[in-house]
Amino acid sequence: MKGVNMLPDIKIDKSIKENSIFMSKDTAEHNKLNSKNIVLHFGLLKKQLNIKINNHLPFEQIVLPQRITRQIAIPDLPYESYFKNNHLHLGPVIGFMPNGIYQKRKSLLLPRFKDYKDIKGLIFVFSRRKVNKKSRTITGYYYDPSSKKVIKGIFPYPTVIFNRALMSRKRLKYLKSQGIKIFNNPHRNVNKYTFWSRVSRNRHLLPHLPQTSIYRGPSSVKNLLSAYKTVYLKPLRKDAGRGIYRLEDRNGSFILTNNKGKVFSLKGLSQLNNIIGKQKYLVQQEVKVNINNRKIDFRVYMQKGRDKSWKCTAIETKVAKAGSVITNSSNRIKIMPGLQAFKDIFQLNQKQTEHLTEKITRVCTKALRQFEKAGHRLGDVAFDIIIDKDLKIWLLEMQVPYAAERKAYRKNDERQVLSVILPAPFEYAKSLSGF
Structure with missing residues (x-):
C-alpha cells in the first residue's frame, strides 16, 4: 500500500x-x-x-x-x-459468498485459493443466512494454507465481499450500509435485450452488436429475415441455450431448428406464435461462422486485477456438434484455447493473435463500462462473442454467474482455464480492501 x-x-x-x-x-x-x-x-x-x-x-x-x-x-x-x-x-479480510451448492461441497472451492500466497490474510466462505446483524459477525469457513483445507470459524464483517450468489436487495443494502465493498453485484445475468439495449447506447459499440429487436409477432421477424435470411429467436431470461431457435428463410419456406437439433418446417411465420407462446423473446441477426458445418463462438473471461482495471484472463473457443445451432455444453464436441483457435482457424501469427486479443479486451471493456455507469459493481464476468471471417468482433451477451466451479465436473478441455480464472477475483478483492 x-x-x-x-x-x-x-x-x-x-x-x-x-x-x-x-x-x-x-x-x-x-x-x-x-x-x-x-x-x-x-x-x-x-x-x-x-x-x-x-x-x-x-x-x-x-x-x-x-x-x-x-x-x-x-x-x-x-x-x-x-x-x-x-x-x-x-x-486483507475478504468474504466469499458462492452459490449454495458449493457450501455443501467445499472441496470444489479449494482451487480458488491456488494463489493464496500472493493474497494472504483471511479469506472466508459463507452463506447469506450466516450473517448475524446483532453481533456483526459471520459464521463460515476460512482457508488455511498449511493444511489446504477450510476451517469453521466466526469472523468480523469483511472489508470486501466477492459475491457469486443471489442476494436480496434488502440484504445487499444492509451489508453496503455497514461499509462493506461488494463486487459482482447484482449477481444475475442481464437479460439479452437489456444487454443489447445498454451496450448499443455507445455508438462505438453499435457496430459490434447483431441487429436485434423484441419479438412482437411474425411481422417483427419478417424484416430481419428479409435482410439476413437467418435469425435467432432467444428467450430473454433463459440461459444454457434453453429455448433458443434458429429460423431460416429458404426462398419462402421457413425452417425452424430448436436447441436440441429438432427441425420443423413452418407453413408460415404465423406458426411462431404457437411455438413461442407468451414467453418474451428477442429476434437477432445470425452472424455466420461455421467450420466444417460446426458452429463456433468464443467465451471471453474478463476480470479485474490488482490495479483495478479490466483484463482478459482467458479465451475459450466453443466448437458445436455438426448441425447444432448452439454451442452450450450439451451441444458441443470440444473447447479449444482461444489463442490456439486464432492460429488454427484464422491462420493468425503471434503478432496478429496478440492484436486480436487486445481488440477483444478493448471492446469488452467498453461494454462493461456501460454497466458500471448504470451502477453495477463488477470484477468477474464472461462474454459470449463471435469473430467472423473478417475478424470482426460481435458481442452476444454478458454473463455474471457464468459456469466456474461447475467446470470441475466437465472434460479436461473445459477445465484448462480453471487455474487462471478461479483465483483471479481475490487479487481485485485484496486491492479493494486497501492492501
Whole structure:
C-alpha cells in the first residue's frame, strides 16, 4: 500500500490478553506511536489494544492476541499489516459468498485459493443466512494454507465481499450500509435485450452488436429475415441455450431448428406464435461462422486485477456438434484455447493473435463500462462473442454467474482455464480492501 510501511512480522499468540499488543520500543518509535494504545482494524472490526513494550522482540515484530472479542479469534495466518497514525490495519479480510451448492461441497472451492500466497490474510466462505446483524459477525469457513483445507470459524464483517450468489436487495443494502465493498453485484445475468439495449447506447459499440429487436409477432421477424435470411429467436431470461431457435428463410419456406437439433418446417411465420407462446423473446441477426458445418463462438473471461482495471484472463473457443445451432455444453464436441483457435482457424501469427486479443479486451471493456455507469459493481464476468471471417468482433451477451466451479465436473478441455480464472477475483478483492 502506497504511503505506509508494511510490517514484515505479525505473530498471533493465544496466551496473551485480548486487550494487549506487544512490540519493542524501537518498533513503537519507528511507527511513531505516540500514545499508550492503538486501534486494531481487522475487517470492519475495530478494537482498542494497550501497547506493551517488550524489548526482547525483534524490530518490527508485533505480537497480537488471538482472541480479540468473546466470539472472534484471529486465525493464525500470514497477514499483511500497516500502521496509519495509531491505527494498525491487519488483513486483507475478504468474504466469499458462492452459490449454495458449493457450501455443501467445499472441496470444489479449494482451487480458488491456488494463489493464496500472493493474497494472504483471511479469506472466508459463507452463506447469506450466516450473517448475524446483532453481533456483526459471520459464521463460515476460512482457508488455511498449511493444511489446504477450510476451517469453521466466526469472523468480523469483511472489508470486501466477492459475491457469486443471489442476494436480496434488502440484504445487499444492509451489508453496503455497514461499509462493506461488494463486487459482482447484482449477481444475475442481464437479460439479452437489456444487454443489447445498454451496450448499443455507445455508438462505438453499435457496430459490434447483431441487429436485434423484441419479438412482437411474425411481422417483427419478417424484416430481419428479409435482410439476413437467418435469425435467432432467444428467450430473454433463459440461459444454457434453453429455448433458443434458429429460423431460416429458404426462398419462402421457413425452417425452424430448436436447441436440441429438432427441425420443423413452418407453413408460415404465423406458426411462431404457437411455438413461442407468451414467453418474451428477442429476434437477432445470425452472424455466420461455421467450420466444417460446426458452429463456433468464443467465451471471453474478463476480470479485474490488482490495479483495478479490466483484463482478459482467458479465451475459450466453443466448437458445436455438426448441425447444432448452439454451442452450450450439451451441444458441443470440444473447447479449444482461444489463442490456439486464432492460429488454427484464422491462420493468425503471434503478432496478429496478440492484436486480436487486445481488440477483444478493448471492446469488452467498453461494454462493461456501460454497466458500471448504470451502477453495477463488477470484477468477474464472461462474454459470449463471435469473430467472423473478417475478424470482426460481435458481442452476444454478458454473463455474471457464468459456469466456474461447475467446470470441475466437465472434460479436461473445459477445465484448462480453471487455474487462471478461479483465483483471479481475490487479487481485485485484496486491492479493494486497501492492501
